[in-house]
Amino acid sequence: MTALKERLKQLIATTGPISVSEYMAMCLFDPTDGYYTTREPFGVSGDFITSPEISQMFGELVGVWAYSAWIAAGKPVPFTFAEIGPGRGTLMIDMLRTIDRLDPGFIATARIALIEASPRLTEIQRERFATAGRAKPSWYTQVSDLPDGPLFVIANELFDAMPVRQFVNTEQGWRERMVALDEAGELCFSAGLASIDLALLPTGKEAEIGAIFEAAPARSALMAELSTRIATNGGAGLFIDYGHLEPGFADTLQAMKAHAYDDVFAHPGEADLTTHVDFAALVAVAQASGLRPRLCTQGDFLLRMGLLERAGALGSKAGEDVRERLRGEVERLAGPVQMGSLFKVLAVSPENVALPGFDPAD
Structure with a gap:
């Protein structure tokens, strides 16, 4: 027990x-015995693997999206580039490395923010960023503490862990x-x-x-806070998670331990607990704030952002073992029977800001 x-x-x-x-x-969050406050949940040695840990390509393409969104918004300065729930920091590190190659001025002008409620994960992130390049992020525990001004915010597998x-x-x-x-x-x-x-x-x-x-009032409240900030000050948001497009009736509460499903009552504090995200509810919140939402599957988003082209470039001068690994990563991230269909991507921005990765039907 x-x-x-x-x-x-x-x-x-x-x-x-x-x-x-x-x-x-x-x-999940008990200060003494909670899952996220007491353990390292990510990676092969943890309980699950997120998209940024599967392949660097995920973070690279999301970084291209964030940079493109900043350009589409008119390159406002100063601005905040934030990630909520950054895990081990892998996604932000990959995004910043990619953006720095596209435009070294981005890091120089951005206020880079990591929003993390777990002191344990914050320390892991600090250790990794100490040797991850010239970007020097600031850490916050809640969105309300972020600086005023345009906000470009990323969140991967955040909403599914909210009660x-x-x-x-x-x-x-x-x-x-x-x-x-x-x-x-x-x-x-x-x-x-x-x-x-x-x-x-x-x-x-x-x-x-x-x-x-x-019903997920905490999700709606966070989405409303972010949407209000973006509607008021400018910016854009990208939210990636697994869930459904239409509301319905289902028990989606599940536990994950050692990369396998677990009984939700078997190991409290030692297993991850999640539920599927109701994306229709998040879309409604964004629209109520005056933002334009776009929604598609993770597979469609990554393919439109150039996943196949990036995999081809990485494999062009590599051996067959690397190319086979890249093919596996592409299938896992975008394949319809893996993460490609189950995971959805929601982007929000003011009406006049065009965003990549989506077509007019999304």
């Missing part, structure tokens, strides 16, 4: 069931899904007393008894 699981069982036994949102928040509330359709109506203790004293799901405003449920879709609806 993990230390956090024991604490959770004691908490629930003393105060009663907690919401799924509270359970996720404790499992959500779950609601279950019962014979007595919709009730919030809670984490409780069963007769044996083990963690289990139960239906609480709180309900949900029916206007928030997907329209035109019938929910059977037992159906689950996920």
